[in-house]
Each structure stands twice: as C-alpha cells, then as structure tokens.
Amino acid sequence: MNNAQLLQRSLAAVWHPCTQMKAHERLPLVPISRGEGAWLIDTDGKRYLDAVSSWWVNLFGHANPRINAALRDQLEKLEHVMLAGFTHGPVVELSERLSALTGGALGHCFYASDGASATEIALKMSQHYWRNSGKSDKHRYVGIAGGYHGETVGALAVTDVALFREAYAPLLRPGITMPSPDARLAAPGESAADYARRCAAALDACLAERHAEIAAVIVEPLVQCAAGMAMHDPEYLRAVRAACDRHGVHLIADEIAVGCGRTGTFLACEQPGVLPDFLCLSKGISGGYLPLSVVLSTDHVYQAFYADETARGFLHSHSYTGNPLACRAALATLDIFSSDNVLTANRQRAAFLNTEAQALMQHPRVRHWRQRGMIWAFDVADADPRFAQRMFAASLEQGLLLRPIGNTVYFMPPYVIDEEQTAFLLKGTQAALDAALESRA
Ligand SMILES: *Cc1c(COP(=O)(O)O)cnc(C)c1O
Numbered sequence: 001m002n003n004a005q006l007l008q009r010s011l012a013a014v015w016h017p018c019t020q021m022k023a024h025e026r027l028p029l030v031p032i033s034r035g036e037g038a039w040l041i042d043t044d045g046k047r048y049l050d051a052v053s054s055w056w057v058n059l060f061g062h063a064n065p066r067i068n069a070a071l072r073d074q075l076e077k078l079e080h081v082m083l084a085g086f087t088h089g090p091v092v093e094l095s096e097r098l099s100a101l102t103g104g105a106l107g108h109c110f111y112a113s114d115g116a117s118a119t120e121i122a123l124k125m126s127q128h129y130w131r132n133s134g135k136s137d138k139h140r141y142v143g144i145a146g147g148y149h150g151e152t153v154g155a156l157a158v159t160d161v162a163l164f165r166e167a168y169a170p171l172l173r174p175g176i177t178m179p180s181p182d183a184r185l186a187a188p189g190e191s192a193a194d195y196a197r198r199c200a201a202a203l204d205a206c207l208a209e210r211h212a213e214i215a216a217v218i219v220e221p222l223v224q225c226a227a228g229m230a231m232h233d234p235e236y237l238r239a240v241r242a243a244c245d246r247h248g249v250h251l252i253a254d255e256i257a258v259g260c261g262r263t264g265t266f267l268a269c270e271q272p273g274v275l276p277d278f279l280c281l282s283k284g285i286s287g288g289y290l291p292l293s294v295v296l297s298t299d300h301v302y303q304a305f306y307a308d309e310t311a312r313g314f315l316h317s318h319s320y321t322g323n324p325l326a327c328r329a330a331l332a333t334l335d336i337f338s339s340d341n342v343l344t345a346n347r348q349r350a351a352f353l354n355t356e357a358q359a360l361m362q363h364p365r366v367r368h369w370r371q372r373g374m375i376w377a378f379d380v381a382d383a384d385p386r387f388a389q390r391m392f393a394a395s396l397e398q399g400l401l402l403r404p405i406g407n408t409v410y411f412m413p414p415y416v417i418d419e420e421q422t423a424f425l426l427k428g429t430q431a432a433l434d435a436a437l438e439s440r441a
Contacts, residue, residue, distance in 0.1 A: 003044060006031045007029050011024055016029075027389065027393060030042055030048070030396065035061075035063050036061070037061035037416055038413060038416055038417050038418075040062065046399070047399055049400050049413075049421055049428070050414065051395075051401055051402050051412070052412050052413075053412050053413060054288060054401075056225065056412050057283045057284055058284075059261070059333060059414055059415050060415060060416055066335070067287050067329055067332040067336075070329065070331065071325060071329055071332075074325050075325065078324050080323055080325070088322075090327035091324065093327075094109070094294075094327045094330050094331055095108075097331070097334055101266055102296060105298065106279055106298055107298070108299065108302045109294050109295070110125070110296075110316075111321045112318050113293060113318055113320050113321075113326075114282060114291050115150050115280070115282035115283060116149070116151055117152070117293055117318060118254075118256060118295050119150045119152075119218070119252075120152060121280075122216070122218070122254075123216070123218075124314075125278060125301065125314060126215040126216040126252065127139045127215045127216075129250070129301050132304045132307075138212065138215045139215050140176060140210070140215060141158050141176070142178055142203065142207070142218070142249075143160055144177070144180050144220075144224065145177055145178065145180040146182070147177075147219070147220060148160075148161055148224065148225065148227060149220075149254050149256075150256075153172065156168060157172040157174070161227075176210070178199070179199045181196040182224065182227070182230035182231070183230075183232055183370075191233075192233040193235045196232050196236035200239030200240050201239070203217065204239070204242075204243035204246070207243050207244070207249055208246075214247075216251065217240060217252065218254055219253060219254065220257065220258060221255060221268035221271075221274075222237075222268040222271060223268070223372055223375055225257040225258065225375070226405065227405075228377070228405045228406055228407075228410075229375055229410045231370050231377075237274045238272045241272075241276075251276040252278045253269050253276035253278070253280070254280045255268055255269065255280060255281055256280050256282040256283050257283055258375075259281045260285055261415065262284065262375060262412070263372050263373035263374075264347070264372060264373030265343065266337070275298075278296070278301070280294075281294050281296070285330050286326050286330050286333065287332065287333035287336075288414075289326070289329040290326040290329050291320075292327070342415055345415070350371065350374065352419055353425075353426070356423060360378075363433065365381045365437060366378045366379075374413065375410065375411070376410060376411040377408050377410035377411075378408070378410075379407050379409075380407045380408075381407075383407035388403075388405065390435075390436040392404065394439070395428065395429070395432040397432065400428040400429065402432065409429065409433070413425065
C-alpha cells in the first residue's frame with residue numbers, strides 16, 4: 001500500500017479524534033510506519049521529532065527496548081484476566097509501587113483505561129463517599145477556569161473549554177468554575193504567589209458558602225496543560241488544600257498530564273507538599289504504550305465503602321480494568337525512572353534547553369516564555385486564528401511534531417531527548433515560527 005492509498009483509505013474509514021475531517025482536504029494526514037526513540041518515521045522514511053510525546057503520553061521514546069522486552073515477557077504469560085474476583089502479579093506490584101510513591105498515604109488503586117474514566121471514577125467516588133457518610137446533598141464539583149479533565153459526559157462537566165462544551169451543553173451537569181491561578185493573569189506588580197493566594201481565597205469563599213452541596217474540587221496541579229500550558233505557583237495548591245480541609249470538601253488532583261515526572265517531580269503535588277484525597281494518573285503511566293489510568297485514594301475514603309452491603313461498595317468497572325499488559329508496561333516505566341535516575345537527568349535536559357533557547361526567547365513575537373520540569377511554552381503575539389494550524393504544518397516541514405494550542409506553542413518532549421535533538425527542536429521551531437507568521441501575509 002503506498003502513501004496516497006493509505007491516506008485515502010484512512011480518511012474514508014477512520015474518524016479521527018478532535019478533528020474537523022473536512023480540514024484534511026487541505027491538510028494531509030501524516031502516515032507513520034514506525035517509531036524510534038524521540039523520532040516518528042513516516043511511510044516515506046521522513047523523520048519527525050516527537051516534541052509533544054504523542055499527545056503527552058510517551059516518556060522514554062518509541063519502541064523502547066526495555067518496555068518492549070517487558071511486554072514480550074508478559075505476552076507469553078497472561079494477556080488479560082478480569083479483575084473482579086481475580087488478581088495478578090502486575091496489578092498488585094504496580095499498586096504497591098504507586099502507593100509507595102505517595103509515602104503510602106494514597107494506598108488504594110482503582111484502575112481504568114483512559115484519563116477521562118479516571119476523572120469519572122474520582123467524581124463518582126467522592127460523591128459516593130459523601131452518600132455513604134450520610135451527606136447525600138454533596139454532589140457538586142468545583143473546577144478551575146480553563147480546566148481540562150477529559151471529554152466523557154461527566155468529565156466534560158468539569159472541563160472548562162468552551163469549544164468542547166458548547167455542542168454538548170444539554171448533557172452536562174452544571175458545575176462551579178473558579179478563577180484560574182494562571183500566573184499570566186496576575187495584576188501588574190502582583191507576584192505569582194500572591195495572585196495564587198488571591199485565587200485560592202476566592203475558592204475558599206465559595207466553599208464557605210456552598211460546602212453543603214459540594215463534594216470535591218478538581219484541579220490540575222502546577223500546569224493546566226490543555227488550557228495552553230497555564231502555569232501557577234505551588235502556593236495555590238497549599239491554599240486550596242487548606243480550604244478543602246476547612247470546609248469538608250475533597251481535593252481531586254488530576255495528574256493525568258502533569259504526573260510521571262512531567263513537572264520535575266514524579267508527582268506534581270510533591271512540589272507544594274500536598275496530598276489530595278484522590279489522585280488521577282494516566283497518559284505517561286504506561287510509558288505511552290497502552291491505555292491505562294488509575295485513581296489513588298486514601299484509606300479514609302476506602303473505609304467509607306468497606307461494609308457488608310454491596311450498594312456501599314464502589315460501583316464501577318471497565319472490561320479491561322487492570323489489564324496485565326498495561327500494568328507491565330507501567331512497571332517497566334517505573335523501573336526506568338529508578339534505574340536511570342530520570343528526574344535528575346531531566347533537570348540537566350531542561351537546563352540545556354533553557355540555555356540554548358535564548359534566541360527563541362528573544363524572538364520579537366514571543367511572549368510569556370515559561371517552563372516547569374519537562375514542559376516549555378510561549379505565546380505568540382498578534383497570532384491570527386489560523387496560526388496553530390499553520391505552525392503545525394510549518395513544523396512538519398522542519399521535521400518536527402508540534403501541535404500549538406491557539407497562540408501557545410509548547411514542547412513536551414520524551415525524557416530521552418538528547419542535546420543534538422534539543423538543538424534541532426529549537427532551530428526548527430524558530431524556522432517554523434517565522435514561516436507560520438510569514439505565510440499569513
Ligand atoms: C488528557 C487529559 C485527560 C483525559 O485523558 P484521556 O485519556 O484523553 O481521556 C484528563 N485530564 C487531563 C489533565 C488531561 O491532560
């Protein structure tokens with residue numbers, strides 16, 4: 001099958017996600033045939049540096065030999081078994097190791113396959129906890145402006161992205177949206193930490209008034225990724241944790257994008273030193289190999305469900321809950337974190353990129369250059385509505401996979417990007433930026 005045939009058949013038979021299919025009349029699909037470390041290679045042999053880790057999931061490169069070996073080994077033993085009434089080594093070991101990463105504080109792991117399902121689970125668990133505790137009126141959720149928690153109907157109700165919500169508005173339960181602590185929104189002269197405290201105070205006031213009906217606050221710690229890599233001061237999370245404690249409201253940390261080392265610590269919540277009541281992980285947890293998500297919760301929450309009656313138990317399941325292959329990929333991923341001292345190596349990667357990026361930072365159209373851990377972003381001044389698409393296309397020309405969000409260009413590379421690839425990324429970004437801005441004229 002040649003390229004043209006593959007593209008034509010894909011457009012006829014595959015309905016692509018988050019895509020106006022008609023846009024592909026102008027913008028061709030990219031047919032990928034294999035991956036190798038930080039590179040994706042198309043059917044013609046052209047290479048693209050995967051600077052967005054394939055929608056933020058890939059941590060240690062494509063076709064990683066160590067994860068591949070773990071999966072091969074697991075394939076020969078057990079591909080899947082239902083998790084209701086059964087258990088297996090990989091899911092037990094993964095649960096113990098994830099719990100240990102929270103110092104044992106979040107000791108109970110509930111599994112699903114994608115991030116949105118993890119959000120659904122956390123929302124349902126919180127409400128069911130309150131119901132089991134005799135507080136059936138607590139079933140509303142507080143989210144943050146620009147927050148993103150997935151696109152299933154429950155998760156979309158706490159997702160504040162107008163484009164995603166509007167078409168489905170009649171399906172969504174109204175939630176409460178509080179101001180975003182996004183440091184770019186600080187008043188002139190106001191520090192990021194002061195602005196974060198101001199936003200947390202507004203949240204505190206909301207909880208003081210409405211705690212009787214609020215089950216939980218859901219936040220993306222440190223970086224609201226889908227909002228355009230909006231970063232906030234860790235102080236926000238400390239203040240929100242205190243507000244939740246004061247008013248008897250759960251805190252759900254959605255670390256689906258920011259977990260697994262992305263912000264510089266394994267969990268983003270480690271930086272403010274905050275423990276949520278529920279912690280959601282997905283995306284990078286399987287190294288970008290297989291769909292897997294998990295919600296970690298406290299023993300206190302767990303005990304509220306532990307009883308003789310079935311109806312007090314947590315009533316939720318997916319066919320592939322705790323899939324052994326996905327769990328083995330996750331275990332191999334955690335092994336790489338410990339054996340390669342990844343978080344330390346990433347600090348060096350980040351320092352190198354920051355040094356090399358001086359020219360890009362000085363670009364006359366670049367605003368709000370920002371970085372946390374292995375996430376970089378900048379905004380492009382005076383970008384028109386088609387900028388993101390043009391920048392995406394111009395990046396492909398440079399052999400780069402970049403997918404800007406509105407006027408925000410970001411890098412979220414896999415944790416294997418080396419110095420040569422970093423230089424390639426920066427040079428290509430600069431060229432693509434100039435081309436994308438130029439082609440508007
Ligand atoms: C991607 C994402 C989700 C949804 O995960 P899916 O696997 O795409 O359903 C939820 N929350 C955050 C913060 C995300 O980045």
